[in-house]
Amino acid sequence: MLKFYYHPSPNPAKVALFLEESGLPYEMVPVDTARGEQHSAAYRAINPNGKTPALVDGDATVFDSNAILLYLAVRHGKFLPENRPEVRSQMYSWLMFIATGIGPFSGQAVHFRHFAPEPKDYALNRYAFEARRHWKIIDEHLATRTFMVNEEYTIVDMALWGWVRAFPYVFGDAGWADYPHVKSFFDRINARPAAQRAEALKDLHAFKTAYDQETLDALYPQNVAVE
Numbered sequence: 001m002l003k004f005y006y007h008p009s010p011n012p013a014k015v016a017l018f019l020e021e022s023g024l025p026y027e028m029v030p031v032d033t034a035r036g037e038q039h040s041a042a043y044r045a046i047n048p049n050g051k052t053p054a055l056v057d058g059d060a061t062v063f064d065s066n067a068i069l070l071y072l073a074v075r076h077g078k079f080l081p082e083n084r085p086e087v088r089s090q091m092y093s094w095l096m097f098i099a100t101g102i103g104p105f106s107g108q109a110v111h112f113r114h115f116a117p118e119p120k121d122y123a124l125n126r127y128a129f130e131a132r133r134h135w136k137i138i139d140e141h142l143a144t145r146t147f148m149v150n151e152e153y154t155i156v157d158m159a160l161w162g163w164v165r166a167f168p169y170v171f172g173d174a175g176w177a178d179y180p181h182v183k184s185f186f187d188r189i190n191a192r193p194a195a196q197r198a199e200a201l202k203d204l205h206a207f208k209t210a211y212d213q214e215t216l217d218a219l220y221p222q223n224v225a226v227e
């Protein structure tokens with residue numbers, strides 16, 4: 001059975017949605033990043049990047065959320081758009097745009113908005129600007145379509161959903177108003193039973209929610225004092 005290494009955060013959510021949509025049997029293995037479990041030697045052997053998610057499929061190990069989506073989609077022939085160059089090219093482009101733009105800039109915008117120590121104005125401005133710029137591109141793209149590629153529900157939509165969930169942390173609750181098409185997309189995917197099951201995974205384990213010193217040290221090791 002598939003082993004899915006999970007924490008309730010944006011990148012694992014993408015894979016949770018695929019697994020729930022596909023009905024593939026899997027075991028959820030919690031990795032409590034607030035307790036530093038992502039840094040254990042055992043987990044690093046699965047994901048050398050020490051982040052969630054990761055997937056073990058028999059002898060195959062896959063890390064990085066969009067790589068896992070592609071792996072599962074190709075292996076099981078599910079949630080890939082029509083196999084024409086002009087369509088698949090769109091899938092690869094948007095998948096990488098989400099992996100290299102939406103995710104990292106949104107993540108850093110969250111970090112500087114909520115967690116970074118002062119002074120942070122320059123960095124906050126830089127990442128909030130880039131997050132807005134990337135999400136505007138998505139919003140304009142979704143203005144004329146239901147799904148990201150070819151009007152088919154694909155892994156690109158799953159990759160996007162993982163991060164749309166974090167929208168209020170990136171921009172605040174008022175942020176939705178500037179991205180109406182992203183909001184409609186979010187409501188549309190949330191209405192799917194698989195999305196609700198993917199969201200409910202977080203309740204299967206008592207993940208730590210406190211932001212105490214242990215959590216800060218686990219998530220921001222650059223701040224840990226070196227004696």
Ligand SMILES: N[C@@H](CCC(=O)N[C@@H](CS)C(=O)NCC(=O)O)C(=O)O
Nearest residue numbers: 009010011033051052053064065219
């Ligand atoms: N590029 C990676 C990024 C993974 C990532 O940053 N995961 C976050 C959760 S969304 C994490 O595990 N954070 C814990 C940490 O940074 O220590 C992917 O898409 O899987």
